[in-house]
Structure formats: C-alpha cells, structure tokens
Amino acid sequence: MRKEGRILVISPGSGLTPEALCRHLVERGVKVGLKETCFGLVLEGEEEALRGALEKARELDRYGVFSKPRGYPPGDPRICRASKGGSPRMGFHFLDYELEKLPLIGEALRELEEGRGAELKGEERRKLPLGELKQVLAEEVP
Numbered sequence: 001m002r003k004e005g006r007i008l009v010i011s012p013g014s015g016l017t018p019e020a021l022c023r024h025l026v027e028r029g030v031k032v033g034l035k036e037t038c039f040g041l042v043l044e045g046e047e048e049a050l051r052g053a054l055e056k057a058r059e060l061d062r063y064g065v066f067s068k069p070r071g072y073p074p075g076d077p078r079i080c081r082a083s084k085g086g087s088p089r090m091g092f093h094f095l096d097y098e099l100e101k102l103p104l105i106g107e108a109l110r111e112l113e114e115g116r117g118a119e120l121k122g123e124e125r126r127k128l129p130l131g132e133l134k135q136v137l138a139e140e141v142p
Contacts, residue, residue, distance in 0.1 A: 005070035006050050008041040008057055009095070011102035014064030021057055021065070028056045039099060042070060063106035 010016050018036040025034060025041075030053040032045030041057075043050055057065045072078060128136075 003044055004047055004050060005072065006043045006054070007068050007070050008043060008054070009066045009068065009099065009102065010040040010061075011064040011066065011106050012099055013103035013106065014061045016061050016064060021060060024060055025053055025056055030056060039095060040065070063110050064102075066102060066105070
C-alpha cells in the first residue's frame with residue numbers, strides 16, 4: 001500500500017486544540033505520522049491507518065473535526081515555506097476560507113443526524129424556476 005496524506009482541520013467553533021487532538025491520537029496508538037499546524041494536524045500513513053486516526057479524532061468532537069486529502073507529504077521541498085521564502089503554502093487561502101464555513105457544516109451534520117430539517121413541507125420544496133436561478137446567480141456577493 002502507498003502512503004497518503006490528509007489534513008485534519010478543527011472547526012473554529014470547537015473547543016479542541018491541535019495539541020489536544022495530537023495527544024489524543026498518540027495516546028490511542030495511531031500508526032501515522034503527525035504534525036501539528038495552526039488549523040489542526042497533517043497526517044501521513046497507510047489508508048487504513050488514516051481512516052482509523054480520523055475515527056479516533058472524531059471521538060473528541062464529532063462535528064468539529066474535518067478531513068481532506070493533502071497533495072504533498074509534510075516537509076516536501078516543492079511547497080515547503082522554509083525553502084520558498086516564507087510565502088503562504090498553496091491552498092492556504094482556500095483553507096482559510098473553508099475554516100469560516102466549518103461551524104455551519106458541523107451544525108448541518110448534527111441536524112441531519114438528529115433528523116431535524118431533513119424534510120421540507122409542501123410549497124417549500126419545489127424546483128427553482130430557471131428565471132429565479134438566473135437572478136440568484138447574477139446577484140453580487142458582498
């Protein structure tokens with residue numbers, strides 16, 4: 001099996017810290033490489049071990065720990081900020097944007113699991129007419 005990289009991102013609404021998350025995973029004996037970051041952890045290891053690490057991470061905050069694939073291994077000189085003059089890493093600005101949305105996503109996941117908001121009633125659930133869709137798409141986002 002080949003090694004993969006994943007990023008564990010902690011939602012800003014969570015009381016969890018990268019240090020606490022890392023300690024939790026180490027104490028549970030996960031067999032992956034771990035690196036703390038300002039937004040969570042970078043993990044590297046076999047796919048099965050990464051899946052187990054994610055399950056263990058979500059024991060601490062089920063709706064506040066998110067995972068996404070990482071394209072490069074930790075310390076890769078092609079993107080390492082130390083070798084690139086300290087500029088932000090590729091994808092950092094998008095990750096920063098995603099962080100703002102995580103509390104909303106976490107709350108939506110909680111509601112789905114609890115069965116709230118899963119069904120819309122009568123008139124609320126309908127196809128959006130093409131004209132309305134064009135109008136929504138044409139509106140400028142502040």
